[in-house]
Amino acid sequence: MNFIETKKSTLVDFYTNIRSHTENLCKPLSIEDYTPQSAVFASPPKWHIAHTTWFFEEMILKKFLPNYDVFNSEYSFLFNSYYNSVGEQLERKNRGLLTRPSVQKIFEYRAYVDVAMRKLLSTSNNEKLRELTILGLNHEQQHQELLITDLKYTFSLNPIYPKYSHNNFISDEETSSGWLTITEGIYEIGHNTNEFCFDNELGKHRVFLETFTISERLVTNGEFIKFIENDGYKKSKYWHDDGWTWVQENNITKPLYWKNINGDWYQYSLSGLIKVNPNHIMTHVSYYEAAAFAQYKNKRLPTEFEWEIASKQLNWGNRWEWTNSAYLPYPNFKIAEGAVGEYNGKFMINQMVLRGASKATAQNHSRYTYRNFFSPNTQWQFSGIRLAN
Known part of the structure; x- marks a missing residue:
């Protein structure tokens, strides 16, 4: 499936699939894995989960869904990455200090936004909405990869070298030549x-x-x-x-x-x-x-x-x-x-x-x-x- 599909039902399904994949990447994690920030460039899993949700709430729901009630007004500051035109944001180096909101609350935030997004996508024919949703899904896919790379960096600093999955993403041979x-x-x-x-x-x-x-x-x-x-x-x-x-x-x-x-x-x-x-x-x-x-x-x-x-x-x-x-x-x-x-x-x-x-x-x-x-x-x-x- 590619991103040129215009049917509303397909876009809703595509939205659901991409969002679900992020959560599947988190299934091997323990609760302790969600918060640490091992370097300025490596954001915690909890932040990735919240920020990708923030994108849909800030860029889409606030603009396209009438009478939308934000999940928590403080999240606009906490989970903004670098969008100065939206407002101030938490310093990147401090993302690992967010012991609160809890991981459970962040997943409640995702669920809340997902319900609103599916409702909106099922009832609107707005082309700009569709374009921003597709951008948001590509943005989420970028953070899926960042979630993996950031986790690897954090885990690498643990002297017991924890295992995340059977797939290590690097054990492949080069078969081309010339x-x-x-x-x-x-x-x-x-x-x-x-x-x-x-x-x-x-x-x-x-x-x-x-x-x-x-x-x-x-x-x-x-x-x-x-x-x-x-x-x-x-x-x-x-x-x-x-x-x-x-x-x-x-x-x-x-x-x-x-x-x-x-x-x-x-x-x-x-x-x-x-x-x-x-x-x-x-x-x-x-x-x-x-x-x-x-x-x-x-x-x-x-x-x-x-x-x-x-x-x-x-x-x-x-x-x-x-x-x-x-x-x-x-x-x-x-x-x-x-x-x-x-x-x-x-x-x-x-x-x-x-x-x-x-x-x-x-x-x-x-x-x-x-x-x-x-x-x-x-x-x-x-x-x-x-x-x-």
């Missing part, structure tokens, strides 16, 4: 179909690309181990100056979640501590590390435009793939009016683009035009490396 050549030419970039996309994908435009080659495979753990063994983290010649500063100031000597035990590499996964399999695809590396590895191999990272054109001939979707492109607006990009205009545009600085998807990405939430973005020191996403030349 290099793909794309000849020079003028290519079209961006999204222009009737299916859903985020506004940062819009503005279909042409780019000229020189002939380039791109690896059909992602870098493996075994290849990255050789980088470590050849003092890759100790040689400044491989690193951007900013990356080298990051390495030294933070004493970075290995990928996130890796640890060396008696000469063998292990990594924390969502199924517990496991031995690093050299044949599995490398994951949880920053842009700095990806670029340094590429330099070590006398290669480079592809631009996001090269990646998009080559993607139609690549097997992608196992890892978010760092590109060598800064996150910038496409030609004719326009920030939307109102709070939804804060969704993407204001972050178009000091970020690098990742393309593709990962094994933690929600189903039906990936497309070759999708532009993910994070700061270059980000490691906790399920990110990997594809080389270009």
